[in-house]
Amino acid sequence: MLVEEMMVTDVITLKKEDSIKNAVDLMKEKKIRHLPIVDRTKTLIGIVTDRDIRSAVPSIFCIDKQKEFLNKPLETIMTTDVITAHPLDFVEEVAATFYKHRIGSLPVVKKEKLVGIITQTDVLKTFVELTGTNQPGTQIEIRVPNKPGTLADILQQIRHFHTNVLSVLIYPDKMKAQSKIIVLRLGTINPNPIINALKEHQYEILWPNLSGYHNG
Amino acid sequence: MDDKIAFVFSNNLLNYKFRQGHPFDQKRIELTIDLLKEIGALSSSQMILPRMATDEELLLVHDPTYIEAVKKAGKGKLSIEQAENFGLGTEDTPIFPNMHEASAIVVGGTLTAVDFVMEQQGKHALHLGGGLHHGFRGKASGFCIYNDCSVAIQYIRKKYDAKVLYIDTDAHHGDGVQWTFYDDPNVCTVSIHETGRYLFPGTGNIYERGHGQGYGYSYNIPLDAFTEDDSFLFAYRKTVSEIARFFQPDVILTQNGADAHYYDPLTHLATTIRIYREVPKLAHELAHQYSEGRWIALGGGGYDIWRVVPRAWALLWLEMTGQVEKATGTLPKRWLEKWGNRSPVSLPETWDDPENLYPPIPRKSEIEEKNRITVEKALQILKG
Numbered sequence A: 001m002l003v004e005e006m007m008v009t010d011v012i013t014l015k016k017e018d019s020i021k022n023a024v025d026l027m028k029e030k031k032i033r034h035l036p037i038v039d040r041t042k043t044l045i046g047i048v049t050d051r052d053i054r055s056a057v058p059s060i061f062c063i064d065k066q067k068e069f070l071n072k073p074l075e076t077i078m079t080t081d082v083i084t085a086h087p088l089d090f091v092e093e094v095a096a097t098f099y100k101h102r103i104g105s106l107p108v109v110k111k112e113k114l115v116g117i118i119t120q121t122d123v124l125k126t127f128v129e130l131t132g133t134n135q136p137g138t139q140i141e142i143r144v145p146n147k148p149g150t151l152a153d154i155l156q157q158i159r160h161f162h163t164n165v166l167s168v169l170i171y172p173d174k175m176k177a178q179s180k181i182i183v184l185r186l187g188t189i190n191p192n193p194i195i196n197a198l199k200e201h202q203y204e205i206l207w208p209n210l211s212g213y214h215n216g
Numbered sequence B: 001m002d003d004k005i006a007f008v009f010s011n012n013l014l015n016y017k018f019r020q021g022h023p024f025d026q027k028r029i030e031l032t033i034d035l036l037k038e039i040g041a042l043s044s045s046q047m048i049l050p051r052m053a054t055d056e057e058l059l060l061v062h063d064p065t066y067i068e069a070v071k072k073a074g075k076g077k078l079s080i081e082q083a084e085n086f087g088l089g090t091e092d093t094p095i096f097p098n099m100h101e102a103s104a105i106v107v108g109g110t111l112t113a114v115d116f117v118m119e120q121q122g123k124h125a126l127h128l129g130g131g132l133h134h135g136f137r138g139k140a141s142g143f144c145i146y147n148d149c150s151v152a153i154q155y156i157r158k159k160y161d162a163k164v165l166y167i168d169t170d171a172h173h174g175d176g177v178q179w180t181f182y183d184d185p186n187v188c189t190v191s192i193h194e195t196g197r198y199l200f201p202g203t204g205n206i207y208e209r210g211h212g213q214g215y216g217y218s219y220n221i222p223l224d225a226f227t228e229d230d231s232f233l234f235a236y237r238k239t240v241s242e243i244a245r246f247f248q249p250d251v252i253l254t255q256n257g258a259d260a261h262y263y264d265p266l267t268h269l270a271t272t273i274r275i276y277r278e279v280p281k282l283a284h285e286l287a288h289q290y291s292e293g294r295w296i297a298l299g300g301g302g303y304d305i306w307r308v309v310p311r312a313w314a315l316l317w318l319e320m321t322g323q324v325e326k327a328t329g330t331l332p333k334r335w336l337e338k339w340g341n342r343s344p345v346s347l348p349e350t351w352d353d354p355e356n357l358y359p360p361i362p363r364k365s366e367i368e369e370k371n372r373i374t375v376e377k378a379l380q381i382l383k384g
Helices: A020-030 A048-058 A063-072 A093-101 A118-132 A151-159 A191-202 B012-017 B027-039 B064-072 B082-086 B099-118 B149-162 B175-180 B229-247 B274-290 B309-318 B333-340 B363-381
Strands: A034-039 A044-049 A105-110 A115-121 A138-145 A165-172 A178-188 A204-207 B003-009 B122-129 B164-168 B187-194 B218-223 B251-256 B295-298
Touching: A020 A034, A020 A048, A020 A063, A034 A118, A034 B251, A044 A048, A044 A105, A063 B003, A063 B064, A063 B218, A093 A118, A093 B175, A105 A118, A105 B333, A115 A118, A138 A191, A151 A165, A165 B122, A191 A204, A204 B218, B003 B099, B012 B027, B012 B099, B027 B218, B027 B309, B064 B099, B082 B149, B099 B122, B099 B309, B122 B309, B149 B251, B149 B274, B149 B295, B164 B229, B175 B187, B218 B295, B218 B363, B229 B274, B229 B363, B251 B274, B274 B295, B295 B309
Parallel strands: B003 B122, B122 B295, B164 B187, B164 B251, B187 B218, B251 B295
Antiparallel strands: A034 A044, A105 A115, A138 A178, A138 A204, A165 A178
C-alpha cells in the first residue's frame, strides 16, 4: 500500500511568523502533536512538535519569561531539517522510517509542496487492515516446514471448502529455526472442517489450541 | 407465577435450516421444549406464535438490495457471483429454499416478544429462535441472515422510544448489533465473549466503546480462551451490574447464546452449566430493579445441541418463570430415553455438570488475572 492511499490530505499547518502560543492552542484544539510549517506557496519549510515546545518552554516559575517565549515566532523553535515521505513510498518504508528516527509523523511532500501528513496511527491502522482483522473472521496459526510449495499446499486443502481467505501472514518461528508460522484469517465462524483437513495432512495447528490441551 | 410470561414458538421457526450436518441446528429448540414439558414447566397457554416481520420492519436495519438478494436466493434466482457480495452461498450461510421467509419469521418472533413486553401483556418474553447477532446491514455473517436483535432494538426505539440495554453472553462477539448502534446513546450494548484473537468474528476488544454521541455506550469484555465459571461470572456480574446502574435502561434485551460451555465445538471457553443458571438470574434481577421487569431474552449460538443447549435454555425459561427449583438432580428419564439413542454423544444425566467435567486448565490463575484486568479497563470510563 502506498502513502498516498493512507495519508491525511487535509493538513493543519502554520506559518513561521505565527507565535508559539498559536501552535500550542491549535494543537490543543485539534488534538494533534505535529504542525508542519509552510510558506505562502505551500512549500514545507519546517515542523514543530509538542515535544519541541515542551523542551523549549522556560520553567513555569518564570511567568514573564514564559509569556515572552509564547509570543516568539515559530521559526525560533521549528526543525528545518525535516524528514519527509513521498506519496509513492510504501507502507513498509514509512514504518521503517518511524522506527529508525523515533518520530511519530511524516509530512508528505511532492515537488517541495506539502500534500499530506501520515502518522504512526495511520500506519498502524493500515497494518491492521493488512491482517484482515477489520472483517469478521477466524484466525488459525499453522507451523510449517520452511520450504517452497507449503503455502500452496495449505491453500489447496482450503480450496475444497467454500471459504474466503481474508489475509495471509507468514512469520519466522521463534521456537524452531527451520520452520515458519503461517497465520490465516478465514471468513468463517466454523474453521473446524478446515482444521481437521489440515491435521489429516499432518499440519501442526498451533492455534486454536493450548500447549497440549485440547477442548471438547 | 403471577405474571404472564411468553414463550414464542412455532414449528415454522425450524425452517431456518441450512443443510444436514450444519452446526447451526434448531433441533435444539425442540429438545429444550421437550425437556421443559417433561418437567411440567411449560404449558401451551404460555406459548405464543411468532409473526412474520414485514419488509418495512427489516428495512429498519437492512439494505433493500440485501433483502431482495435473500428473497431471490431462496427462490434459486441469485447467481453465485451476486450471492458472494451478500455473504450468501458460503459454507457458513448456504442458500436454502425460502430462506427469506424462514429468516423473516425469526425476526418476527423477536418482534412478537418485544410487543408482548412493551405493550404490557406480561413482563418477560423468551424467543429461542432469535439472537442472530452477526447479521449486518447488507451482509449475512456467522450463520445469521437477518439480525433480529438489531431490528428489534431499532423497532423499540421507533415505536416505544425506550432506552435499550442489550446484554450478549454468546461466546462470539455481538458485532452486528454493536455496529448498528455504535453512535446511538439510547442503546447500550454489552458483549462478553471469548477474545477475538483467534475466534470469529475477531472484533469486540475493550477499546470499541462507541462513536460520537454513542461513545461510552458500547462495552466489550473479551475473555481469555479457557476461561472457567468463576472468572466468567465475575466478569459478567461486575460488568453488567455497573453498566445497568449507569445506563438505567427502560428495557433489557439479552442474547443468550449457549456456546461458552466447555463442550461447545466452535469455541474455547471452559464454563459449565452453572453459568447458565447464574447469567439469567442477574438479568432478571436487573430488569426488575431498573426496567419495571421488562426483559426480552433471545437464543443465539450453541453448537453442542445435545449435551449443553437444552439444559442451558431450559434454565433460562425456568429463571424467567421462577421455577428454577425444578432443575435439580437428574434429568427426566423419559427425555433421556427419547433423545438418548438419537444423540451421537451420550447425554448428561443430571441438570448440573460433574465437578471433573474437564482436566485442570493450565495457567488458570493467569487467565483469571487477565480477565480481571480486562474488566477493569473496560469499565474505566464509567468512573470518569
